[in-house]
Amino acid sequence: MxxxxxxxxxxxxxxxxxxxxxxxxxxxxxxxxxxxxxxxxxxxxxxxxxxxxxxxxxxxxxxxxxxxxxxxxxxxxxCESCGTLIAEGRLCDKCSKNILDQIKTEERHQEHEKQSVSSKNRSRMYGKFIDTEER
Ligand SMILES: [Zn+2]
Ligand SMILES: [Zn+2]
Structure with a gap:
């Protein structure tokens, strides 16, 4: 309190x-x-x-x-986004679908970035590994 x-x-x-x-x-x-x-x-x-x-x-x-x-x-x-009258939720069907699509696209994007970063890291680590092996 x-x-x-x-x-x-x-x-x-x-x-x-x-x-x-x-x-x-x-x-x-x-x-x-x-x-x-x-x-x-x-x-x-x-x-x-x-x-x-x-x-x-x-x-x-x-x-x-x-x-x-x-x-x-x-x-x-x-609807909180476009003003169409709705009876449940916060957004009309159209806007909630749009948002879902957006989230999906973003997730796909992030997934893609994560993959490219980790493959870059891996090749860098691999390169270093080779270096030390050779010396
Ligand atoms: Zn008050
Ligand atoms: Zn809407």
Missing amino acids: GLSNCPECGKLYVENAARVCPECYRKQEEDAEKVIEYLRDIDKATLEEIHQATGVKHKIILRLLRSGRIMGSEISYP
């Missing part, structure tokens, strides 16, 4: 499980109530609609969504 700056308002507070100061925690709980209340009679909504109706920040609605506190309603929110 120690003092920490609240990530929401920047004030110093005693660290707790909520990871925000008590004031912000209370505010977040109020926001959560608003969102949950709003969605009680709604099956489908977009992040923007919830924001417009409740005035709650996108960030907080997303956090509620990810922590599983909003259930039973289908919420769509923008």
